[in-house]
Amino acid sequence: MRLLTHNMLSSNIKGVTNGFPLRIEVQKVIEKPVDFNPDFLRHMFPMIDWNALVEASRTMGYPDLPDSADAAMLDSDDFLQRFHHSLLELHLEEGALLCPETGRRFPVTKGIPNMLLHEDEVEVSGARAPGKLSGIALFVLSLLPLHFFSHLQ
Amino acid sequence: MWYLCVFYHRLLDYRKPEVESLAELFGAFNLSDSDSDNRYVENNGNPENNSLQWRLPQHHHPDSPFHFVNLPSDDIARKIANRSILVKGVYELWGEGSTYEELEEAIKAYPDERKLPYLTSESTFKITVDSFGKVISFEEQNDRIRGFSYIPFKGRVNLRNPDHKFWLMETDDYGVNNGLPPVVQRRMFFGREVGTADRKLLPTYQLKSRTYLGPTAMDAEMAFLMANQALVAPGKLVYDPFVGTGSILIGAAHFGAMTMGADIDIRVVRDGRGPDCNVWSNFKQYGLPMPLGLLRADNNLPPWRPGLKEVFDAIICDPPYGVRAGGRKSGGRKLLKGVVGPYTVPDDKRTDHIPSTAPYSLVECVHDLLDVAAKMLVMGGRLVFFYPILREDDTIDTNFPEHACFKLVASCEQILSFRYSRVLLTMVKIGPYTEEVAELARIKHLEFKKNHLKWLEEGNLRSAVFSPLDTQPVGQVILNLIRTQA
Numbered sequence: 075m076r077l078l079t080h081n082m083l084s085s086n087i088k089g090v091t092n093g094f095p096l097r098i099e100v101q102k103v104i105e106k107p108v109d110f111n112p113d114f115l116r117h118m119f120p121m122i123d124w125n126a127l128v129e130a131s132r133t134m135g136y137p138d139l140p141d142s143a144d145a146a147m148l149d150s151d152d153f154l155q156r157f158h159h160s161l162l163e164l165h166l167e168e169g170a171l172l173c174p175e176t177g178r179r180f181p182v183t184k185g186i187p188n189m190l191l192h193e194d195e196v197e198v199s200g201a202r203a204p205g206k207l208s209g210i211a212l213f214v215l216s217l218l219p220l221h222f223f224s225h226l227q
Numbered sequence: 228m229w230y231l232c233v234f235y236h237r238l239l240d241y242r243k244p245e246v247e248s249l250a251e252l253f254g255a256f257n258l259s260d261s262d263s264d265n266r267y268v269e270n271n272g273n274p275e276n277n278s279l280q281w282r283l284p285q286h287h288h289p290d291s292p293f294h295f296v297n298l299p300s301d302d303i304a305r306k307i308a309n310r311s312i313l314v315k316g317v318y319e320l321w322g323e324g325s326t327y328e329e330l331e332e333a334i335k336a337y338p339d340e341r342k343l344p345y346l347t348s349e350s351t352f353k354i355t356v357d358s359f360g361k362v363i364s365f366e367e368q369n370d371r372i373r374g375f376s377y378i379p380f381k382g383r384v385n386l387r388n389p390d391h392k393f394w395l396m397e398t399d400d401y402g403v404n405n406g407l408p409p410v411v412q413r414r415m416f417f418g419r420e421v422g423t424a425d426r427k428l429l430p431t432y433q434l435k436s437r438t439y440l441g442p443t444a445m446d447a448e449m450a451f452l453m454a455n456q457a458l459v460a461p462g463k464l465v466y467d468p469f470v471g472t473g474s475i476l477i478g479a480a481h482f483g484a485m486t487m488g489a490d491i492d493i494r495v496v497r498d499g500r501g502p503d504c505n506v507w508s509n510f511k512q513y514g515l516p517m518p519l520g521l522l523r524a525d526n527n528l529p530p531w532r533p534g535l536k537e538v539f540d541a542i543i544c545d546p547p548y549g550v551r552a553g554g555r556k557s558g559g560r561k562l563l564k565g566v567v568g569p570y571t572v573p574d575d576k577r578t579d580h581i582p583s584t585a586p587y588s589l590v591e592c593v594h595d596l597l598d599v600a601a602k603m604l605v606m607g608g609r610l611v612f613f614y615p616i617l618r619e620d621d622t623i624d625t626n627f628p629e630h631a632c633f634k635l636v637a638s639c640e641q642i643l644s645f646r647y648s649r650v651l652l653t654m655v656k657i658g659p660y661t662e663e664v665a666e667l668a669r670i671k672h673l674e675f676k677k678n679h680l681k682w683l684e685e686g687n688l689r690s691a692v693f694s695p696l697d698t699q700p701v702g703q704v705i706l707n708l709i710r711t712q713a
Contacts, residue, residue, distance in 0.1 A: 079487070079520035084532035094532040109516065114462045114485060121538050162519065186497040188523045189530040192582045194571045196528065196557045 075166045075187050077130050081122055083187065085173035085180070087195040095126035096171035096180065098133045103169075108162045115157055116148050122161070131160040229282070230304050231318040231418050232296045233396065235426075236359075236407070238452070239290050242313045243281060244637035244653065245455050246296060249307040251277050252458045255299050277636070284323065284416075290408035292359055293398070293416065295320075301421050308422030310482075312429075312451045318394060318418030330415050331377055345419055346378070351385035354393045360401040360410065371395055375417075392420040431513070432477065438512055439504045441472040441495060445545055450478030456637065456653045457541035457611045459484045464519070466539040468526045468599065471495055473506040473518065475543050480515040484541070489524040491555050491584060496521050526595050527556035527587065531603065536660055542600045543611045548589045555584035556591075589615070591675045593628050598668040601632035602660045610654045616640075617692070618648055632658040647692045 085093030128139045138156050140147070147153045171180040171187055178195070181188050234242045250256065256277045280297040287293060292315070298304045301319070308317040321342065322333030345352070354375065356368040363371075372395075382390070397415045401407065432447035434440060445453070453475060459465060461483030467475050470488025472495065480486050488506070490496045499505025510517050524530050547555075593614065600610040614627060627635060627650070637653040658664075 075522070076520055079522060082520075082532060082535055082538065083522070083530050086528055086530050106517070111462060114464075117462065118464075121535065123532070184497050186493065186521055186523060188493055188497075190491065190493070190523055190525055190582050191528060191557050192571075 075182050075185055076162055077127060077134070077164055078118070078122075078161050079187065080130050080166070080171070081127055081161075083171065083189065085171075085175065085178060086189075087173060087176060087178060087191060090173060090175045092175055093173055095123065095129065095174065097174060098130055098166060099170040099172055099179070100133060100135075100166065101168040101170075102166075103134050104165045104167045105163050106165050108158070110155070110158055112148075112154050115154055115161070118161070119143075119145065119148060119157070127160060131164065134164045134166065136160055136164055228300070229295050229297050229320070230421065231320040231416055232294045233315045233318065234292045234294065235313050235315050235424075236292050238313060238448075238639070238641065240639040240641070241452055241651065243279075243294070244639055245311055245313050245452060246307055247277065247279050248456050248458060248637070248653070249310055250279055250298065250303065252310075252455075252460060253303050253306040255279070255303050255307075284414055285325075286411040286414070287398075288408035288410075291398075291410075293396070293414075305422035308424055310455065311424045312426070312448055312455065314424050316394070316423040317421045318416070319421055320416060320418040321393075322418075323414065323416045325412055325414055327374060327415070330417060334378060334417055342378075345391045346381055348381040350382040350390040351388075352380060352382050352391045352393060353384060353386050353389040354395065357394060357396045359396065359398045360407050361397075361399050363397070394418055394420060428481070432481070434474070437472075437474075437509060439472050439499050439506065439509050441474075443545065443547075444472050445474040445478075447474075447478065450475050451481070453543050453611050453651065454478040454482050454484070456651065457543045457609045459541060459543075463540035464538065465541045465543060466603070467544045468524075468529075468542070468596065469544045469546055470506070470518075470521065472499075473509050475545065476518060477509060477513065477515065479541070479543060480510060480518075481513070485516070486518040487520045487539075488518055489522050489526070491523065491525050491557075493523040496523055525557045525584075526592070526599065529595075529599050531599075536602045537605045537608075539603050539608060540605055541609045541611065542596075542604060544596070545613045546589075546592050546596055547587070548592065548613075548615045556587040557582060557584060585679070588675075588679075594668075594671060594675065597628060597630040597633065598672075600654075601630055601656065601664060601668075604656045606656055606659065608656045610652075610656070612652055613649045614652050616648050616650055618642070618646055627652055630654075631664055632656055632660060644692070 080096065080098065083094075083096060085096060087093065124143050128141060131137070131139050136159065139160055140153070143153070143157075165185055166182050167185050169182045171182060172178070173180070232246065282295040282297075283289065283291065284293050284295065296317075298307070298317075304317045308314050319341070321337045322330050322335075324330035324333050354372045356363060356371050375395075395415065395417050397413070398410050399413045400410050428451065429447055432450075434444055434446055437444070454465075457465065457479070459479045459482040463484045465476065465479040465484040465486050467473075467486070467488045470476060470490045471492075473486075473488060476486040476488055488496070496506060499508070502508075506521060507517055522530075596612065597610070604610060610633065627638060629635075633654040634657045635652060635654050637651075639651045640648050641651070642648045
């Protein structure tokens with residue numbers, strides 16, 4: 075998982091009001107080189123939550139991002155290189171993302187964060203829907219002639 | 228300027244929308260440089276202005292491979308043809324006619340200032356004879372080429388690598404109608420090639436040579452078409468919420484996009500079939516940049532942080548609408564039915580616990596997709612996805628899903644069976660994701676939750692596609708069988 079992905083994710087457990095940023099539990103970080111594309115970085119910059127990126131980057135062992143950033147810094151090649159490295163090249167291969175509010179662990183294995191919620195974390199309304207029985211009845215009826223005739227045989 | 232656009236005789240419904248999308252991508256609709264930015268905004272507000280003028284040759288059926296299209300320049304025409312999957316070639320028409328005499332007259336009447344630059348003594352050229360729906364023998368081809376002696380070619384012939392390529396294309400009444408569009412009258416076209424498609428892409432990317440495949444992997448041709456509909460270009464960020472084995476994102480990555488994907492099935496995105504047989508290895512196989520992110524997530528409960536919006540330039544996907552692969556969403560069947568209450572998994576079992584999922588109805592799936600896309604696409608960004616329809620009495624239901632933030636710009640039908648088709652919908656985001664839109668989506672979301680089972684039954688496409696046509700005759704047949712055996 076790259077930090078770009080981390081920057082976009084939050085914990086969407088029911089009742090959680092502040093699920094961002096997810097804390098990172100590091101077991102294994104790897105670096106994967108990615109082609110440097112300044113246009114893409116400039117395009118992504120306004121969408122990035124900078125504080126979350128700086129914090130995540132530190133946790134992953136790369137403390138070289140400035141504490142704050144603004145669009146003017148995008149002209150600096152040095153800044154872009156650091157931004158690029160932090161956003162795209164650091165990978166959390168094994169570890170977890172932790173919900174800041176509940177501490178719920180979203181495991182990251184083989185670089186894939188598992189954001190799927192458990193049964194008790196999903197908002198469910200338990201109303202039983204009408205029409206199910208008639209559906210089954212129809213289904214059984216449609217099968218009846220076949221069974222009936224095969225029985226005769 | 229009018230060009231002759233010749234299509235491959237495939238996916239007829241997809242041909243013109245592809246050319247129109249590529250025309251937009253290559254700037255055919257915002258030509259003047261000084262106010263291009265303003266024009267772009269204007270065009271985003273009115274995507275209906277972004278259609279090209281088309282014309283059919285005399286007596287030609289709309290399914291004909293031959294069309295005329297008005298494009299601003301040779302340069303744009305060439306770019307469209309080179310990038311396209313369904314355009315065989317775009318040609319500057321020098322003449323057309325129903326007989327060779329008519330053709331000669333037309334070519335002679337075509338202005339010299341358009342012809343002479345391509346006939347100079349220092350250039351090389353080649354003439355190819357092509358036909359549609361019939362075969363022309365080698366001798367006949369040579370005779371026809373010799374017949375062009377009235378064109379003052381000054382250059383040398385070079386068959387391998389000519390500077391200029393000329394084409395004689397013929398259609399003739401082929402008698403039997405074997406699925407080809409009817410031809411009323413013989414017609415011939417002569418023109419200079421401006422650009423051709425690169426179909427070599429397709430054997431390179433064909434599914435049968437791909438390492439990691441799923442049962443619903445998108446074939447390469449369609450994946451490229453979808454990328455073209457989505458105006459994929461280098462540096463753009465493309466997302467597929469039902470990524471599977473990554474077959475759609477591979478098409479987008481080939482055209483230079485950065486990609487991201489999610490799937491509810493963790494085995495597909497994380498494990499694949501081993502270390503060198505997974506989504507990553509599929510990208511590696513073609514030397515494409517790896518997806519920026521792959522994650523396991525539920526499109527019904529997307530894990531995007533609050534406030535995050537307008538991130539993706541395009542969302543391209545083939546939602547699991549339940550015919551070959553059914554959709555799943557969070558929450559078990561019993562849970563959604565209300566038979567059991569939400570249960571808590573003990574802490575020691577949480578790590579390896581696989582949360583239950585329930586079937587995801589088509590209507591809900593499409594609703595969620597539109598909502599996520601409305602929020603996460605940039606203004607002017609495109610949502611390209613397949614939508615299934617039932618065909619009844621050859622009339623198709625054209626009530627496609629609608630959304631306040633989107634305008635439908637193309638719908639292309641691909642008939643899959645006697646009873647069922649899929650339509651590739653291309654939508655452009657024309658309105659911002661406002662509080663009201665979000666609130667409406669939230670109410671609808673809760674409504675779906677309440678009536679989960681009802682929607683599931685009504686939206687059960689699979690049973691509609693595979694149910695017997697008419698139960699009565701089948702019963703009759705069985706009855707007769709029993710009688711004869713008795």
